[in-house]
Amino acid sequence: MNLVLYNLFPDRLNLYGDRGNVVALQKRCEWRGIQLTIVDIKSTNDMNLSSVDIICIGGGSDREQGLITKELLKIKKEFQLGVEDGISCLAICGGYQLLGSFYVTSEGTKHMGMEICDFHSIAREDRQVGNILIDTKEFGRVVGFENHSGRTYHPYQPLGKVIKGYGNNGEDGTEGLIYHNVIGTYLHGPILPKNPAITDHIIAAAIERKYGKKELIALDDALEYETKQQAEKICLTLQRG
Incomplete structure (x- = not known):
């Protein structure tokens, strides 16, 4: 089996080790004998969304996010069609905000989003920073690190409920x-190496879309889950924020 992954603008959107998400996907495919071709996208001119299976969008500063928005709006309709057709996508922090209708910076600058979903994000002066732990239906407990001034509000299914930390906006208890x-999320860290169930979900969804439903070969995740458990303990013992 062969999959193609687009890593969007890794030179601009790679805060807090988000490249590690691509590495996690690469290794868990490799260990199963799945060939994953990774393409670093630095211009939308290099994108062919009809041939991609997984898209990763990392986090970036407000400035970088504004520049990337202009690029992504060039392929807005194609991106929307790809999502509706079932392309797997992991969008982190600024990348998550870009999935919505618009994002307003703390200075009041409004950046239009790709309108994949009908939601918006608004930044405030204070940042929501720290280790975060959430409870999810699909993946059990998920751990990560958040550092964002944006507050996101949406009516869609959340990734999970916040146990410790802030999440989407620090108000409604969702993340x-x-x-x-x-999957859109504020969790850096990066999120995938410590949460292999999410990694496998992304791979499995891409394979099902391309080849039909197939069971993934089980891996020995003892080290990953030990790391995750330690991260959970640290998160629960620290003060919020």
């Missing part, structure tokens, strides 16, 4: 978003 095969 992230799930829409078709898209």
Whole structure:
């Protein structure tokens, strides 16, 4: 089996080790004998969404996010069609915000989003920073690190409920978003190495879309889950924020 992954603008959207998400996907495919071709996208001119299976969008500063938005709006309709067709997508922080209708910076600058989903994000002066732990239906407990001034509000299925930390906005107790095969989240860290169930979900969804439903070969995740458990303990023992 062969899959193609687009890593969007890794030179601009790679805060807090988000490249590690691509590495996690690569290794868990490799260990199963699945060939994953990774393409670093630096211009939308290099994108062919009809041939991609997984898209990763990392986090970036407000400035970088504004520049990337202009690029992504060039392929907005194609991106929307791809999501509706079931492309797997992991969008982190600024990448998550880009899935919505618009994002307003703390200075009041409004950046239009790709309108994959009908939601918006608004930044405030204070940042929501720290280790975060959430409870999810699909993946059990999920751990990560958040550092964002944006507050996101949406009516869609969240990735999970906040146990410790802030999440989407620090108000409604939710974190992230799930829409078709898209996962949007504020969790850096990066999120995938410590949460292999999410990694496998992304791979499995991409394989099902391309080849039909197939069971993934089980891996020995003892080290990953030990790391995750330690991260959970640290998160629960620290003060919020």
